[in-house]
Amino acid sequence: MSELDILFYILSSMSVLFGALVVLTSSPIYSSLYLVMSMLSVAGIFMTLNAPFIAGIQIIVYAGAVLVLFVMVLMLFDLKRETKAFTKGRFSGFLKLVGAGLLCGFIAGAAYESVSLIMATSEEIPTNIAAAAETGFSPTTNSIKEISKLLFTKYLFAFEVLGLLLLVVPIGAVALSRVAGGTHAKH
Amino acid sequence: MQSTEALVSVGLNHYLVLSALLFTIGSLGVLLRKNMIVILMSIELMLNAVNISFVAFATYLDNLDGKIMVLFVMTIAAAEAAVGLALAVNIFKNFREVNIRFFEHLRG
Amino acid sequence: MSHSVLLSILLLAPFFGFLFNGLRFKSKNVQVAGVVGTAMVGISFICSVLLFSQLASLPEAERSLRAEYWNWLNVAGLQIPLAFVVDQLSAVMILVITGIGTLIHLFSIGYMSHDERPSKYFSYLNFFVFNMLLLVLGDNLVLMFFGWEGVGLASYLLIGFWFTDKEKAAAGMKAFVTNRIGDAGFLIGLFLLFGEFGSIVFETLNAQAPTVQDMSWNSNLTLACIALFIGACGKSAQIPLYVWLPDAMAGPTPVSALIHAATMVTAGVYMICRLSNIFIAAPNALFIVAIIGALTLLMAASIGLTQWDIKKVLAYSTVSQLGYMFLAVGVGAFNAAMFHLVTHAFFKALMFLGSGSVIHAMHEEQDIRKMGGLKKHMPVTHWTFVAGWLAIIGTPLFSGFMSKDEILWMSWHSPLGSWYLWLMGVAGAGMTAFYMTRLMALTFWGESRVPSDVHPHESPTSMTLPLIVLGVLSVFGGFLGIPHVLGKILPGHPPNFFEHWLDPRLANIPGLAQANITMEWIGIAISVTTAAVGAILAYRFYIIRKDLPEKVTSKIKGLYELVYNKYWVDEFYFGRIINPIVEMSKGLWMYIDVNFIDKITYWTSDMVKGAGSSVRSMQSGNIQQYALLILLGVVVVIFAVVMG
Incomplete structure (x- = not known):
């Protein structure tokens, strides 16, 4: 068992734990904080996957921007701790648990199937990251330079559209939350 | 034994199982929680799980496309969160409630 | 052309x-x-x-x-x-x-x-x-049926022409419904004939008729003929379906003249003459035709003795004369029946039009007790009506005499006839003379009982011209078909043109013996005498000694009431047939239709509504439920992909 494996297990259990806490806590603020923790764990997982760039933007964008937005909105609402956090209905709740469980199982099963299929068809895939690191998985191949090269050549169109999206969204958000007369108007 | 070998040496399978678990937990949050904001946060969790899956495949198949995809997913997730929160703010302003139980206006 | x-x-x-x-x-x-x-x-x-x-x-x-x-x-x-x-x-x-x-x-x-x-x-x-x-x-029979139905419809429309009056509309309905009952018989007869011979074309049917050997009561042919005759009863107002004709007088008088005297009601006679070979091959059916015809002529004539409405008298007279025509076909004298059809059309249309002229002059008054002495005021109408009167009572050499006497002779002479049929015919002739003379006496002759505010005057030329034409035809039309026995003694020996014309087309009576001249003359003498007695009696009753009618009716009060109320036939139909059916229909409606059938339809609609509402529960507006359903869908898809 190499260090990377241990790291993986710690990080993954942290992310799962915090993710579960997001769902189970009754206070929304605590939920958001647990979500931050979960996202940091996921960033660590990205690191183990030899994707530092992705880990970086995960922290910057998700934990640093999106969740800050969440927290701000929650503070705006100023909600009390809920007595009952979960929706009514035992039968429907049970059905939801069963459905989610089935989903999880099927995804996992599908994952195992597809992985064994991939393994069967290709010889050069490393079976674990430790072996991958040994076989000369050069970190430079995963650098920002390579990513941006792809981004600006093969996925240029999508990239531009994404820019457009990023233009439209703030406009939309402002339009949705406008108040007639501006923020200093008297209602 | 082979099974413990599989268990201890982490491979693609493990990441995918992690992704499945996180996804499931996120979907349970969507299905079970009453608070609108918590539902939006659970959606973020689900998107994270998908990101893990993409990056895992990208690493193990030595393909950069997965990481590009993650870039896109993150951008879109951020945009969606922004719009969703704007909507939530609007709802809160109008109804003073973030309990989705009160928003069954599309009942047929 | x-x-x-x-x-x-x-x-x-x-x-x-x-x-x-x-x-x-x-x-x-x-x-x-x-x-x-x-x-x-x-x-x-x-x-x-x-x-x-x-x-x-x-x-x-x-x-x-x-x-x-x-x-x-x-x-x-x-x-x-x-x-x-x-x-x-x-x-x-x-x-x-x-x-x-x-x-x-x-x-x-x-x-x-x-x-x-x-x-x-x-x-x-x-x-x-x-x-x-x-x-x-x-x-062919189907095309005839098309016209048959069409004239029934026209009759309904015209009888109920002034439909805003409920009684008149009801009369129209009565005519149509009674007609329809007959039509059912016609159709059954049509089907039976088609089944027997495989064709509905008249020529084919008439040609194939002699091939039928079975003449018993339940042979297809006899049943078909009886069914067709029921159709004729409906259309031509014989017992038991005659009840619509007196009520049909609610329509305008020219309609009564055209439809209910000259043409539509003769359709039944025409139909039987058309199928003469078929009917000859079913003598049992012909027997029924003759009996019904004879009974009808007697019954209608008796009712005509008591009626006070001028049109009703003529209506019952029509039913009675149609009875004569059916008596004729019933004994196989198709020729005589057709001739009587023609002469009856002349004098009955004449009399109906004349009565129309009278009614028009009397400002829509139809009760003959309020008439009298109209001879002075309406000469043309009066004299043409006299022509018709003389024709119908069978005055020698007038058209009615020529045709009616032929019928009476054939009812005695034909192997299908018998003495009692002849006797009924003679009695009917006597009654016909009586009631027609009574009509004349009360309407045109004697003292005027016209109310003082009514000033009758002659009708315009457009109305009197047809009367004159028909009057001439009533007087001289008989010479078209002079009976043989008479033709021999008249100067120039005129033949029976009518008979010669129609003979090839009509069936011959099997086993008809040579005519016995003496018997024929005796028959003529008896019938003419009976008619004369009837006429003279009526004249005495209504002109000379006006108190006699009262005395006689008071002596036979019960019988008079029975006849005056038309033998209570309409009441019988209503009480025993129509009302029970109506009650049964009401019962069926209330207990089966409303309780049972409606309940089934409501049950079906409730089921659909229930199914709809249960499906509608899927759209609850609850987002998490929608998410759950999406999730379950994804699970199913992955399951299918993984397992497949």
Whole structure:
């Protein structure tokens, strides 16, 4: 068992734990904080996957921007701790648990199937990251330079559209939350 | 034994199982929680799980496309969160409630 | 001009008149409507005359003009073309229909001059003429039935012409429903004949009839003939379906003249004469026809003795005379029946039109107790009516005498006849003389009982001209068909033109013996004497000693009440037949329809509603439920992919 494996297990259990806490806590603020923790764990997982760039933007964008937005909105609402956090209905709740469980199982099963299929068809895939690191998985191949090269050549169109999206969204958000007369108007 | 070998040496399978678990937990949050904001946060969790899956495949198949995809997913997730929160703010302003139980206006 | 063109004009002219006046039914212009209507029937009359002359020019054995227009029905081996046949029999009919029709249309122009909807009237009349022509010209039973139904419809429309009056509308309904009952019989007869012979064309049926050996009561042929006769009972007002004809007097009087005297009611007689070979091959059916005819003539004549409405007397007289015609066909004397049909058309139409003239002059008064002495005020009407009166009571050498005596002789002489049929006929003749003389006495002769505010005057020429024409025909029309025994003694030995004309087309009575001249003369003597006695008696009762009617009726009060109330037949029908059916229908409606069938439909609709609402519960507005369903869908898809 190499260090990377241990790291993986710690990080993954942290992310799962915090993710579960997001769902189970009754206070929304605590939920958001647990979500931050979960996202940091996921960033660590990205690191183990030899994707530092992705880990970086995960922290910057998700934990640093999106969740800050969440927290701000929650503070705006100023909600009390809920007595009952979960929706009514035992039968429907049970059905939801069963459905989610089935989903999880099927995804996992599908994952195992597809992985064994991939393994069967290709010889050069490393079976674990430790072996991958040994076989000369050069970190430079995963650098920002390579990513941006792809981004600006093969996925240029999508990239531009994404820019457009990023233009439209703030406009939309402002339009949705406008108040007639501006923020200093008297209602 | 082979099974413990599989268990201890982490491979693609493990990441995918992690992704499945996180996804499931996120979907349970969507299905079970009453608070609108918590539902939006659970959606973020689900998107994270998908990101893990993409990056895992990208690493193990030595393909950069997965990481590009993650870039896109993150951008879109951020945009969606922004719009969703704007909507939530609007709802809160109008109804003073973030309990989705009160928003069954599309009942047929 | 070829006969098919003539035939098409003959049929299409009244149809055009129907459409023309029908589309202008709101118009109040009597002149235009009347002139168009009369002209159309006049055109048909000219075509009839031309066709008759064309037919007469052909040798006797081939007197049949057939025109086929197109294929009407083609169903599973049964092919019915739209084909019309003008032969000796239908030529007589179309002459009568169009000739008398034209006169009656002319009369109607004057009679309906103050009506609200004259165009509608003339359009219905033309529609009637069209259907009647279809009836007599069709070469097969189905085409005849088409016309049969059509004249029934026209009769309903015309009887209930003033439908805002509930009683008149009810009379129309009664006519139509009673007619329909007969029509069911007609259809059954049609089906039986088709089943027996495989054809519905008259020529084929008549040709194949002699091949039938079985003449028993339940042979197909006898049953078919009885069923067809039931149809004739409905249309021609015989027992038990005669009840509509007296009520049909609610319609305008020219309608009564045309439809219920001269043409529609004779359709039954025509139908039997058309199928004469078929009926001859079923003597049991003919026996029933004769009996019913004889009973009807007696019953109707007896009721006619007591009625006070001028039109009702004439109506019962019509039923009675139709009874004579059926008596004639019942003993196989098809010729005599057709001749009586023609002469009856003359004098009965004349008398109906005359009564119309009287009613018009009396400002719609129809009760003869309020009339009297009209001879002074309405000379033309009076003298033409006298012509009709003399004809109907059987005054020698008038048309009625020629035809009625032939019937009476044949009812004695034919192997299918018998002495009691003859006796009933003679008794009927006596009663006919009595009630017709009574009518004359109370309406035209004697002292005037007219109320002081009514000033009767003669009708305009458009109304008196048809009366004069028909009067002449009533007097001299009989010479068309002089009975042989009479022809021998008259100067010039005139033959029986009518009989010679129709003979090839009608069946011969099997086993008819040579006529016994002496017996015939005795028969004539007895019938003429009976009629004279009846007339003289009526004259005495109503002119000389006006107190006698009161005395006689008070002595036989019960019998008088029975006859005056028409033997309570209508009440019987209502009480025993119609009301039970109505009650049964009501019961069926309330207990089965509302409780049971409606419940089934409600149950079905409730089921659908329930299914809908249970499916609707899927759309609860609960987002998490939607998310759950999406999730379950994804699970199923992944399952399918993984397992597949």
